[in-house]
Amino acid sequence: MRLDRRTLCGLALTLLTAAAAAQGLGDLGLIVERNSGAVLVVDTDPPAVLARIEGLGDLSHATAVFSPDMRHAFVFARDGGLSKLDLLERRLVKRIVQAGNSIGGAISEDGRLLAVANYEPGGVNLFTTDTLEAVGEIPAVDGQGRRSKVVGLEDAPGNRFVYSLFEAGEIRLLDAATRPPRVVGRHPAGRQPYDGLVTPDGRYYLAGLFGEDGVDVLDLWNPEKGLRRVLPEYGRGERRLPVYKMPHLEGWAEAGGRLFLPGVGRHELFVVDRRDFSVVARVPLHGQPVFAVAQPDGRRVWVNFAPPHNDTVQVVDAESLETIATLKPGKGVLHMEFTPRGGRVWLSVRDENRVRIYDTQRLEAVGELPAREPSGIFFTARAHRIGL
């Protein structure tokens, strides 16, 4: 049997590709290079950049979710782009531009659907994870026919999505287990909900309000009971200090039966009882917090800050509520991501074009990777979490 050199080279290349593709997925992740339209595919152990995938559009504020089998990642870009990546073959599978301007999305519990929250023209668009085929446009229109920006879109147990309408001041629940998906709950909320989160156990949806104080809570186990307004203290600080950046609610931490919330416009971390949402303490901080994230073991909460304090990360003990470390990872710390069992935390240091890796026991830097203006970091373990 005769083979020419070209065929043989092709065979060898296929073999090599396939060999590269046969690898573990549980310790991989993505780093967003916000101004380059690119993401890095990384291995966390040992830390290494495996590939750089380009052409994903405007990635400021971009987020990513993962298929249940962890093979594919889906990146929601700010310009309405939605990209499907293959982490094994390390390539862009497909990219669509699904709206004019969007602010994140989520993947359904069964891994079949993506829901994207849109600013422009507003509403929620649904796509299959398989081919990114559009399977639904859910308008965000209030009783007077006005369109709203959709914000704080999260997945909820039972193949549902929950999200907020900014202008209309409404929280809606979408059932994606039915075909077509349909809105099964509409709850009048406070003025201008600007972001939301689902508690890690999947039970409560909390929406922060831009237009007034307090937080609206929807009990996803009992949505028919409607919203409850809690934390009347939350948000008041914004009138005292200029707010450099609204904190990210997805970063709200839960540890030991308490929620840790970045204060809006305050140099404070709010500590809230998970049972009745009462404020049990306030921890003074180095600056205006952006993200407050709990270690997976719940023992410590890591906080980063808005400018001009964004060179700093503080670590708060979840039990004593003392600040046990003030770290200086570098200028422009935008995001923090823990390895799934909590041994390491990766910090994106935008202005230094690198990601720094800290040992969470020793609170020391143990490694770094180069990245161009890195922002979000997303590890594949997110595939198995509720409410991201």
Add this chain to the structure above:
Amino acid sequence: MRLDRRTLCGLALTLLTAAAAAQGLGDLGLIVERNSGAVLVVDTDPPAVLARIEGLGDLSHATAVFSPDMRHAFVFARDGGLSKLDLLERRLVKRIVQAGNSIGGAISEDGRLLAVANYEPGGVNLFTTDTLEAVGEIPAVDGQGRRSKVVGLEDAPGNRFVYSLFEAGEIRLLDAATRPPRVVGRHPAGRQPYDGLVTPDGRYYLAGLFGEDGVDVLDLWNPEKGLRRVLPEYGRGERRLPVYKMPHLEGWAEAGGRLFLPGVGRHELFVVDRRDFSVVARVPLHGQPVFAVAQPDGRRVWVNFAPPHNDTVQVVDAESLETIATLKPGKGVLHMEFTPRGGRVWLSVRDENRVRIYDTQRLEAVGELPAREPSGIFFTARAHRIGL
């Protein structure tokens, strides 16, 4: 260039193997066939048996853990066997017999070490995950020089392991971050601790006692404070009813700030406040519970039973504490495993040689797979959990 038929066939086979090996890992799992010395490698979506791996020894009571990248599984057999499997190549990589009789093990936070709890000759053996090379034998000997069986061995944050000495009545903490690993805590416990668990947040180690009532608790954040005895009611029932099977503590569920414990020798589920370990309620059950497992969203607790009620599974609402379903999956329901975000639960039905799959919303069987006397079911999502 000339290639003979055999070389070409070899090439083609390598290509096929590599292609099969390139697949997602986040939705895979193992089913233990307890009397066949075999495990099935399964895909959960759609449900399918991918491979059957034989020659693993006595798999009654066998458990499995996964490497952080999810590529490898480690199976702890009852006969002291320790096997390393490759889930991509679907084969046994290596098997050693590390002791005469063992009762499970755990993998360190960093994924580097396995710790195996031994009955005979007692003690904890440590192995590298890489090659299964022995790197330590930690004796379990009390002040009088007597050996103890080691039970309830769990991983804890910070590359530690925690375990109990049955005869000595002691709980020990092993630091596996140092080389060599060393015992850093020895705590006198109640009589005959028989199993243990670490709460899902990694904070507390709880040991059930065979020789007296109550549960010993070690606060892993503050181990220097020693043990605390809680739940004096727990275990008393065993004098009233014959105990058909001691419940499995690893199955203790946590949901909404409460722990759900299978009553020993009672037809009851204990509901315990997570903060002070007081009993807040008891839920009457169909029989003597073995496992009580919370859905990942914490909304319901699923319970299976000792003979003669082991054809039944009951589902208890974690909020109302009402039993909302009594299911009859078949004879010999031994184990329950949820898909990571909770949409499905897989039940091994030993006496019917099948695994049945239920939709957790509709509480209906939606599929099944054949398996020879299946017992434990372990999904790869366990790679990222603390205290398994």
